Amino acid sequence: MWILIGAFLVLMIIGVPVAVSMAAASILYILVYDVVPDVIVAQRMIAGVESFPLIAVPFFILAGNLMNIAGVTGRIYAFAVALVGWMKGGLAQVNIIGSVVFSGMSGTAIADAAGIGTIEIKAMKDHGYSTEVAVGVTAVSATLGPIIPPSLPFVIYGMMANVSIGALFLGGLIPGAVMTLLMMTTVGVLAYRNNWGSDAAFEWQRLFRAAIEVMVVGLFPLAAYLLILAGLSLNVAVIVALVLLVAADWYFDFDAVMALMTPVILIGGMTLGWFTPTEAAVAAVLWSLFLGLVRYRTMTLRTLAKASMDTIETTAAVLFIVTAASIFAWLLTVSQAAQILSAWIFALTESPWVFLILVNLLLLIVGCFLDTIAAITLFVPILLPIATQFGIDPIHFGLIITLNLMIGLLTPPLGMIIFVLARISKMSVERTTMAILPWLVPLFLALVAITFIPQLTLWLPTAAGMIR
Structure with a gap:
């Protein structure tokens, strides 16, 4: 076990990529101990990605890329300005609301930071905010991407x-709302202390239009329900309601109705049984193509080709990490690491709350060094069986793991959002890191709430009958 873990850590320290470090450490372990034939390495790596749910990965990545080139980010920003730009610290609040909407399309924190973050940082700097403040609020709001579905x-x-x-998607909705409120409260406190003003004039007309857009999206399920009462079948009623919504958006030229509809379509489609989460990823791509090619007409063959190539590169990187982590995690199991860790934890405590505190501490440290996907693939097979023995629901545990690793994206030395925002803001990595650190407070408060109040995560999936 120590050769496996030690080789991995040494390779990481000298700068070898995470996936290569895990694969090399696994091969070294097999060569030294000859525990299995060499061919098992290839078989286990293939088995790690031979999964139907993983087909969703390239489609969700493609959907995020397509939304970025469809001109949706600018419309989301305009909608957020109309909704909260008149508040104190207006553009900081806009930054958060924009990320909430974009989270319903992208599914990743990096896409959020690189996509709408580019617009938000420039706008905040133009309105007199320091670069540090603009980077800090953009970084913390980007963590909403993997919490709010998809x-x-x-x-x-x-x-x-x-x-x-x-x-899991349903379970992320309330925690996402809690995180949003904590971030907006933080901005409000800082705006009061630093005497930040509003950044957009309060206009009833703009606010009313933004509120109308939210109401239009909310009327979609109501219209479907009324059509069902009128005698239409569920499927026909939903399709007719969607056509009416698209027609209304086309006529009134709303800024963000179609973007706001993305999570509604995905969550609603899965709840109604129209498609599985994997098929929902395909639906997200089709919706993105509709917006870019038909509704807004902003996509070209060149931008589509670029989005496709970016998707291929990102997908290859993600799946290579999954394959390497799968063999590494399997060898940890073979070497009895999971059993040793389990025995140590149960000797240390019998309280599920103490266990969750230990998990949080472990993952906060791990998140500083490991990629999110690699950390999930590596630690879930080890920690989840222990969590189950403590009676912790796997959905609740998934939210805890994900939020911890999102915080890891904001912390050195390997926090990817730090590097993305350093490039966008043209600041050094060191200055970017210092700008982000104060904004971790609302994330830690959210982590405490989500950890110790399981119903924040479990209430919606339970109400929807997805878990018991």
Whole structure:
């Protein structure tokens, strides 16, 4: 076990990529101990990606890329300005609301930071905010991406834990709302202390239009319900309601109705049984193509080709990490590491709350060094069986793991959001890191609430009948 873990850590320290470090350490372990034939390495790596839910990975990545090139980010920003730009610290609040909407399309924190973050940082700097403040609020709001559905980490976790991805998606809605409120409250406190003003004039007309857009999206399920009462079947009623919604959006030229509809379509489609979470990823791509090619007409063959190539590169990187982590995690199991850790934890405590505190501490440290996908693939097979023995629901545990690893994206030395925002803001990595650190407070408060109040995560999936 120590050769396996030691080789992995040494390779990581000298700068070898995470996936290569795990694969090399696994091969070294097999060569030294000759525990299995060499061909098992290839078989286990293939088995790690031979999973139907993983088909969702490239489609969710493609959907996020397509939304970025469809001009949706600018419309989301305009909608957020109309909704909260008049508040104190207006553009900081806009930053958060924009990320909430974009989270319903992208599924990843990196896409959020690189997509709408580019617009938000420039706008905040133009309105007199320091670069540090703009980067800090953009970084913390980007963590909403994998919590509010759809979520790429939830797909990976659901595959590894063999739990309902749809239940994970529903479970992320209330925690996402809690995180949003904590972030907005933080901005409000800082705006009061630093005397930040509003960044957009309060106009009833703009606010009313933004509120109308939210109401239009909310009227979609009501219209479907009324059509069912009128005698239409469920499927026909939903299709007719969607056509009416698209027609209304086309006539009134709303800014963000179609973007706001993305999570509604995905969650609603899964709840109604129209499609599985994997098929929901395909639906997200089709919806993105509709917006870019038909509704907004902003996509070209060149931008589509670029989005496709970006998707191929990202998917290859993600799946290579999954394959390497699968063999590494399997060898940890073979070497009895999971059993040793389990025995140590049960000797240390019999309280599930103490166990969750230990898990949080472990994952906060791990998140500083490991990629999110690699960490999920590596630690879920080890920690989830222990969590189950403590009576912790796998859906609840998935939210805890994901939020911890999102915090890891904001912390050195390997936090990817740090590097993305450093490039966008043209600040050094060191300055970017210092700008982000104060904004971790609302994330830690959210982590405490989600950890110790399981119903924040479990209430919606239970109400929807996805878990019992």
